Amino acid sequence: MSGDTRHHVVIVGGGFGGLWATRALASAAVRITLIDRRNHHLFQPLLYQVATAGLSAPDIAAPLRHILRDQRNVEVRLGEVEAIDARARTVRLADGGSLAYDTLLLASGATHAYFGHDDWAEDAPGLKTLDDALHIRRRVLLAFERAEACTDPDERAAWLDFAVVGGGPTGVELAGTLAEIARHTLRHEFRNIDPAHARVRLLEAGPRVLSSFPEALSAKAQRQLERLGVEVVTGRPVGAIDARGYTLGDPADAANATVVPARTVLWAAGVAASPLGALLDAPRDRAGRVRVQADLSVPGHPEIFVAGDLASVQQDGKPVPGVAPAAKQMGAHVAAAIRARLAGKPVPAFRYRDFGNLATIGRMAAVVDVRGFALSGVLAWWFWLAAHVFFLIGFRNRLIVLINWAWAYWSYQRHARIIFGVDRAPDATVDSDAR
Amino acid sequence: MSGDTRHHVVIVGGGFGGLWATRALASAAVRITLIDRRNHHLFQPLLYQVATAGLSAPDIAAPLRHILRDQRNVEVRLGEVEAIDARARTVRLADGGSLAYDTLLLASGATHAYFGHDDWAEDAPGLKTLDDALHIRRRVLLAFERAEACTDPDERAAWLDFAVVGGGPTGVELAGTLAEIARHTLRHEFRNIDPAHARVRLLEAGPRVLSSFPEALSAKAQRQLERLGVEVVTGRPVGAIDARGYTLGDPADAANATVVPARTVLWAAGVAASPLGALLDAPRDRAGRVRVQADLSVPGHPEIFVAGDLASVQQDGKPVPGVAPAAKQMGAHVAAAIRARLAGKPVPAFRYRDFGNLATIGRMAAVVDVRGFALSGVLAWWFWLAAHVFFLIGFRNRLIVLINWAWAYWSYQRHARIIFGVDRAPDATVDSDAR
Numbered sequence: 001m002s003g004d005t006r007h008h009v010v011i012v013g014g015g016f017g018g019l020w021a022t023r024a025l026a027s028a029a030v031r032i033t034l035i036d037r038r039n040h041h042l043f044q045p046l047l048y049q050v051a052t053a054g055l056s057a058p059d060i061a062a063p064l065r066h067i068l069r070d071q072r073n074v075e076v077r078l079g080e081v082e083a084i085d086a087r088a089r090t091v092r093l094a095d096g097g098s099l100a101y102d103t104l105l106l107a108s109g110a111t112h113a114y115f116g117h118d119d120w121a122e123d124a125p126g127l128k129t130l131d132d133a134l135h136i137r138r139r140v141l142l143a144f145e146r147a148e149a150c151t152d153p154d155e156r157a158a159w160l161d162f163a164v165v166g167g168g169p170t171g172v173e174l175a176g177t178l179a180e181i182a183r184h185t186l187r188h189e190f191r192n193i194d195p196a197h198a199r200v201r202l203l204e205a206g207p208r209v210l211s212s213f214p215e216a217l218s219a220k221a222q223r224q225l226e227r228l229g230v231e232v233v234t235g236r237p238v239g240a241i242d243a244r245g246y247t248l249g250d251p252a253d254a255a256n257a258t259v260v261p262a263r264t265v266l267w268a269a270g271v272a273a274s275p276l277g278a279l280l281d282a283p284r285d286r287a288g289r290v291r292v293q294a295d296l297s298v299p300g301h302p303e304i305f306v307a308g309d310l311a312s313v314q315q316d317g318k319p320v321p322g323v324a325p326a327a328k329q330m331g332a333h334v335a336a337a338i339r340a341r342l343a344g345k346p347v348p349a350f351r352y353r354d355f356g357n358l359a360t361i362g363r364m365a366a367v368v369d370v371r372g373f374a375l376s377g378v379l380a381w382w383f384w385l386a387a388h389v390f391f392l393i394g395f396r397n398r399l400i401v402l403i404n405w406a407w408a409y410w411s412y413q414r415h416a417r418i419i420f421g422v423d424r425a426p427d428a429t430v431d432s433d434a435r
Numbered sequence: 436m437s438g439d440t441r442h443h444v445v446i447v448g449g450g451f452g453g454l455w456a457t458r459a460l461a462s463a464a465v466r467i468t469l470i471d472r473r474n475h476h477l478f479q480p481l482l483y484q485v486a487t488a489g490l491s492a493p494d495i496a497a498p499l500r501h502i503l504r505d506q507r508n509v510e511v512r513l514g515e516v517e518a519i520d521a522r523a524r525t526v527r528l529a530d531g532g533s534l535a536y537d538t539l540l541l542a543s544g545a546t547h548a549y550f551g552h553d554d555w556a557e558d559a560p561g562l563k564t565l566d567d568a569l570h571i572r573r574r575v576l577l578a579f580e581r582a583e584a585c586t587d588p589d590e591r592a593a594w595l596d597f598a599v600v601g602g603g604p605t606g607v608e609l610a611g612t613l614a615e616i617a618r619h620t621l622r623h624e625f626r627n628i629d630p631a632h633a634r635v636r637l638l639e640a641g642p643r644v645l646s647s648f649p650e651a652l653s654a655k656a657q658r659q660l661e662r663l664g665v666e667v668v669t670g671r672p673v674g675a676i677d678a679r680g681y682t683l684g685d686p687a688d689a690a691n692a693t694v695v696p697a698r699t700v701l702w703a704a705g706v707a708a709s710p711l712g713a714l715l716d717a718p719r720d721r722a723g724r725v726r727v728q729a730d731l732s733v734p735g736h737p738e739i740f741v742a743g744d745l746a747s748v749q750q751d752g753k754p755v756p757g758v759a760p761a762a763k764q765m766g767a768h769v770a771a772a773i774r775a776r777l778a779g780k781p782v783p784a785f786r787y788r789d790f791g792n793l794a795t796i797g798r799m800a801a802v803v804d805v806r807g808f809a810l811s812g813v814l815a816w817w818f819w820l821a822a823h824v825f826f827l828i829g830f831r832n833r834l835i836v837l838i839n840w841a842w843a844y845w846s847y848q849r850h851a852r853i854i855f856g857v858d859r860a861p862d863a864t865v866d867s868d869a870r
Contacts, residue, residue, distance in 0.1 A: 039576060039854045056491035058851040065624040066852065075626045078580040097584065130855045141474060145513040149532060189500040191510045397850070403835065415832070416493040417501065419474045420565045 010101035014064045017107035017308025020331030032074045050133035052177040053414040084279040110309035113272030120241040124267040160198040161262035166269030167204030169359040175202040176362030179229040184412040205237035217367045220376040224365040285312045294349035305334045320352045445536035449499045452542035452743025455766030485568035487612040488851040519714040545744035548707030555676040559702040595633040596697035601704030602639030604794040610637040611797025614664040619847040640672035652802040655811040659800040720747045729784035740769045
């Protein structure tokens with residue numbers, strides 16, 4: 001590409017923000033380099049299905065190169081960004097490569113956060129990448145295997161005790177699906193244990209699950225979870241997590257703290273912005289998100305944009321939520337801003353259009369809140385399924401995912417219950433390489 | 436199960452031998468414990484498709500528990516056998532557990548072998564397990580990524596140089612599919628390299644590929660490979676392999692040795708029996724297989740049987756081949772032998788029925804040798820496809836695999852081109868945990 005004098009847009013991150021920006025620049029007179037640490041775009045809203053063995057990893061991921069093969073103004077680069085020199089307008093990669101940009105878009109998303117308790121990461125894995133999902137799948141399936149092989153009743157009970165920390169959409173999905181696995185999927189498969197006796201608890205420090213939904217829908221979600229067999233514990237923060245279990249309440253206040261032996265604790269309680277935000281000399285909020293201007297550019301650097309979960313945007317006094325539709329809209333806005341600037345036109349402000357809020361709970365249970373119109377139960381679940389499968393990239397994926405779903409629905413089976421990867425005991429150290 | 440006085444059959448290994456024996460004992464008055472290190476039965480004949488991103492891991496694997504859920508006389512145990520005490524009739528597991536048996540069946544299969552060159556394992560991974568397949572998939576996909584990001588032409592050429600060592604069925608399948616990926620699948624996806632310029636060489640030390648087939652079919656297979664873009668090199672053994680490439684011929688004889696820089700070398704040259712065979716006090720052949728008696732029992736121990744790739748069986752002066760149909764027949768024979776003995780009847784000798792030999796080469800190319808009836812090309816490929824999909828366990832898997840194949844056929848695409856797992860550089864150490 002040497003000698004190419006077109007405006008060079010470097011986009012970091014092939015998630016919803018980065019990929020939507022890339023596609024919206026297809027016919028612009030720019031050349032684009034899209035950098036990602038991974039070779040695939042991931043449909044994160046269905047990641048919990050990979051973690052719970054309902055879908056295979058390739059069902060919800062597609063190679064970025066393949067998605068963009070016909071967009072000739074894009075070069076996809078597998079690599080990790082290590083430094084940004086905003087004065088020289090260059091990005092340095094971990095493999096030693098360096099790229100000069102005219103416009104930079106940072107859209108590297110978010111990671112899970114333990115709020116000062118990084119030592120919990122080992123015993124309470126979170127869910128952000130395919131590797132995270134496969135790690136959780138291994139842990140959950142191995143827990144039932146350990147319980148089956150175990151002769152001590154307390155030990156066995158601890159292997160059959162599952163907790164999900166965090167009552168947001170991911171926590172609700174994970175807990176609901178774990179209960180379905182224990183009650184239905186694994187039925188008749190064990191000889192020494194009854195998987196239906198497994199306890200699945202959803203731990204939410206706040207007063208209700210799905211706090212971003214109206215209160216009535218939170219209550220309905222809780223009832224649907226309970227019907228699936230999940231115990232919902234609200235109003236008590238988790239004070240400690242280790243390899244043996246967790247403590248509800250402050251462990252220092254032993255009289256009011258409850259220690260629960262549980263070998264499988266999953267973390268769905270918090271996200272922090274990608275560490276790449278710190279490479280910019282720009283103001284950030286508590287979660288590490290970059291406080292961008294109204295047009296999504298960084299203060300003092302109109303040639304640097306931030307989109308998706310890494311951007312902190314306020315609208316009508318409320319933060320724009322870290323959801324896929326917001327990231328897509330931001331990506332498309334940045335593309336429009338670049339086009340406007342190249343045409344010498346003024347750059348408009350970003351405006352988030354909220355099409356509603358969906359969360360699935362488990363088999364035939366979901367809640368939907370679309371512009372004040374509330375739906376729950378079976379109908380909400382069909383709505384959720386249609387919306388998600390529709391937005392999956394690629395015809396093949398959609399078809400396969402639908403077949404897998406139909407199969408899972410009729411048979412209660414989850415076809416991806418295959419343990420592979422490093423076969424460590426779930427009580428051993430967590431797979432730190434996998435992040 | 437304490438107090439259960441039924442004859443206890445312990446079966447080690449849930450591959451074709453162990454699983455077929457287990458199922459054939461469904462209505463026998465025995466209780467069975469099936470032990471496997473992994474939680475799944477693997478359809479190994481299609482493993483190369485996972486390695487080359489055509490299928491997902493769960494497409495060709497099913498949880499043993501699930502397959503056997505309705506067979507009430509079986510208990511499935513995830514575990515690794517560490518010792519066998521043939522006098523006390525007990526098996527000890529790595530997790531400390533111990534099992535007493537009345538009859539033992541060892542069917543732990545084979546692993547790949549480097550014939551005294553274990554140091555090659557790092558740079559030339561073999562293909563026996565799902566983890567092996569995912570490791571190879573990562574290496575192959577990353578090689579193209581490195582070539583794309585590379586600026587040095589020699590380095591780039593080495594990343595685009597692929598070699599498969601061993602011209603047996605696995606080597607032929609891998610080489611044919613690699614050529615298809617380079618020439619078709621990755622077309623138009625890169626900007627700095629043309630994947631079609633990748634070199635794929637199949638290295639066979641003997642005089643011809645597929646030496647277990649008639650000579651005319653070997654020649655046809657070679658021609659089909661060459662048409663797909665594979666260079667077939669016969670008659671020269673590989674003398675050295677390291678991270679930079681390999682040497683054809685004896686490296687000590689520099690005048691006649693050829694050093695080839697190639698970053699991706701795959702090993703399909705040899706198998707050795709599972710190390711569990713050494714736990715028995717029984718004669719073994721050079722590959723470590725246990726030399727069993729005519730009824731597949733171990734000399735001096737009529738209560739211990741060996742089946743599948745771990746068994747060395749001669750028939751009409753020829754060894755019974757290490758293929759899936761032979762393992763299934765041996766498993767079924769051992770079940771019949773156990774039934775006969777419990778009924779006080781004489782145990783018959785095992786007799787292998789050879790239904791023929793199939794090998795696939797690549798897109799629409801295969802060779803078939805059924806009782807002297809030879810077939811090659813498109814028709815052989817359809818025959819191969821039908822036979823393999825038919826034998827896949829589980830209706831769902833068959834359907835999904837067929838859809839994936841149809842999709843791959845029409846679109847030349849391979850949907851599972853997703854890199855996950857430990858994202859190491861292909862020139863770094865191999866994933867030793869994954870074996």
